[in-house]
Amino acid sequence: MVRDRLPELRAYQNNSTTFGKGFLQDVHIQMSQNKKLREVLDEVEEVRSLIQLVAENITIVKDLYNNVLSYTNKDLKKELDSRTYAISQTSFRIQRKLRGR
Numbered sequence: 727m728v729r730d731r732l733p734e735l736r737a738y739q740n741n742s743t744t745f746g747k748g749f750l751q752d753v754h755i756q757m758s759q760n761k762k763l764r765e766v767l768d769e770v771e772e773v774r775s776l777i778q779l780v781a782e783n784i785t786i787v788k789d790l791y792n793n794v795l796s797y798t799n800k801d802l803k804k805e806l807d808s809r810t811y812a813i814s815q816t817s818f819r820i821q822r823k824l825r826g827r
Contacts, residue, residue: 769823776820783813 790806793799 773820773823776816776823780813780816780820783809783816787813 787806787809790802790809794802794806
């Protein structure tokens with residue numbers, strides 16, 4: 727007859743650092759001790775936010791292009807130029823960060 731091993735599994739889970747509550751605590755301790763990993767993850771987060779900024783600016787530029795074609799407004803043209811410049815500068819920063827400079 728097969729015996730129920732659920733209580734043993736739960737006891738093992740609670741005591742195990744792999745599956746129990748201790749796992750997340752171990753990961754947190756390792757993360758705080760590993761300064762280099764934290765620096766890398768911070769850089770990754772910064773690059774990700776820069777990429778998101780570029781994507782938002784591209785969406786705005788697309789809308790501005792549609793408006794420039796419909797209206798001949800100097801302010802729209804200036805806004806379009808400044809957004810395009812911001813996209814190129816942000817892209818350059820992303821490239822430098824990815825190359826490690």
